[in-house]
Amino acid sequence: MEFSCTARRSGGLLVLEVAGDIDLAVHGRFQAAIDELWPTGPIDVVVDCSRVTFLDSMGLRVLVHAMQRAAGHGCGFALAAPSQPVLRVLDLAGVKSLFSVIGPLPDADAEPAAEAAPDPAI
Template identity: 65%
Template structure:
């Protein structure tokens, strides 16, 4: 499954982002978050990403960030967690046009 996230990912939208991730995990064994259009990421957005990674690890699912934007990479680097997140350079084509978007 691919979840596309765009714009600011901050305190104002973190609950909706978490809900979208929770929904995507239902019945899925892999999840890629398209981060190419994220323009801002704060600690609450980072928290959601860390929780998604923990969910994947706990359930032996695969998880990756696709094409993370400069703001995403910067926050991951500043938090010292960049090496924990699998990253793919491009958004994979999963053949499903029903991607979630926030």
């Protein structure tokens, strides 16, 4: 599955919806998408990981960096409905307890916020 990262606002949250493989080949795109879509004001951020099909250490690094960034701005940060590949890497790395993990998010009141520009190099 091709990597994608989009954003929407939902109930006072910025939801980053991530899909596909997050590995060495796309971690730069993932980081760039987060940088581009990151809120300018104080708002809690949720990364919907339900459609992530693969996560390696570089993808995990991007998630940890985003969590630290949110904490530095006094914002909440959570992973929503992480897929089994995401949970496996969090467990193997021993960092699952660092992340707030929540269930699936409703999308009925969602308003599209933005979409990261596709990377022409890939």
